[in-house]
Amino acid sequence: MTDTMWAISQDELGGPETLRLVTLPIPEPGIGEVVVRVHAAALNPVDALARQSGLFVSALPFVLGWDISGHVAAVGPGVTVHQVGDEVFGMLPFPHGHGAHAEYALAPARTLVAKPKHLEHIQAAALPLAGLTAWQALVDTARIDQDSRILITGAAGGVGHLAVQIAKTRGAHVIALASAQDADFVTAVGADEVIDYTTTDFTQAVKEVDVVLEVIGGDYAARALDVLEPGGVLVSTLPPSVAPLEKDAAARGIRVAGLLVEADRLGMTALAKFAATGELIPAIAATFPLDQAASAHATKRGPGKTVLTAA
Structure with missing residues (x-):
């Protein structure tokens, strides 16, 4: 060297x-x-x-x-x-x-x-960074399982496409927001439903989800409250976007969480396991x-x- x-x-x-x-x-x-x-x-x-x-x-x-x-x-x-x-x-x-x-x-x-x-x-x-973000949001924070209905914004992006796959390893039902040109890609990685966010207001197309993983910003986090059930969880990778929502979310019985990814050997071990079996690509x-x-x-x-x- x-x-x-x-x-x-x-x-x-x-x-x-x-x-x-x-x-x-x-x-x-x-x-x-x-x-x-x-x-x-x-x-x-x-x-x-x-x-x-x-x-x-x-x-x-x-x-x-x-x-x-x-x-x-x-x-x-x-x-x-x-x-x-x-x-x-x-x-x-x-x-x-x-x-x-x-x-x-x-x-x-x-x-x-x-x-x-x-x-x-x-x-x-x-x-690592995108996968750990998705893992810590869905598994560690929202604790999704096979009964969970999940909405993922930006589903064709770095975090989003891995989040879709991670959710499917847990048996969850995944609703993905993506553009029409990325719909086939998002479906191929495991999404059960795809909503074209460029033509459709997701708050009119989706109801009664357990978890929203929000990665876009703007007003998406605020709008996500309208599709979550009481007891649901909104996880945002942009913490400033959820801080103003805490009072409204609490009144609706919804938990909001702003996530910054952390180095995590246990999470990395899980990602490596699913990558080795071809469940995470x-x-x-x-x-x-x-x-x-x-x-x-x-x-x-x-x-x-x-x-x-x-x-």
Whole structure:
């Protein structure tokens, strides 16, 4: 292993043009840490948000990225769950553990799990942040089961298409909001019903659901209260959108929860299990080499995830 690596960094906040390829020292693992040789690292909407505003990241300059898949290049003192050479994937601690958009990344050992053998690094890198968000929303927070009726907004997106699949592993009935052009895709990943949000007001088409997973923002969270049964749960990946709804929701007997994803070895183990059995398959919208990260940020593709390849 050499002493330096290529990484994508920025010295100022702004658009994709602020991203540049730089040489940085390869990090050294401390107690309980490993260094991962990154083969693939996904992009998430929060990367663009951080690039533009600096939200969730350290002082300039910084390296973005939370999702990684690769092999262990070095282990720190006390690490027993991984060895050098192990193929692993996971999410760096959100929000302050960013640094995946580089050839090497430092990670707490227990944020990573073994990569399923049949899963390519590109697919594995697309799973952690979006998959954990969906898992923590539906399984840990809403505690869905085979009797649950679930509405998922943005069902063709990174979180949404994985949420559909996770819900189906629990036996739930899934109603998905997606555009007409993405309807076939969302059906293929498991949705029982698809509503074209561009032509149909979902509050008129859906009633008596147990759970709403809301990932879009705007007035969607407020409108979601109209389709939930008393005792239902609204989980939003945009916490500010649900805070003003707490009083109204409580009057209706509805729980509202704003979720920020957390590094979670138990959740990652579950995602790896379902990925290994083919019950959870991340869709890849596009791939770019690491040195084309700016192009990856500037190109809007879908459905699914965009992934950077570093090896």
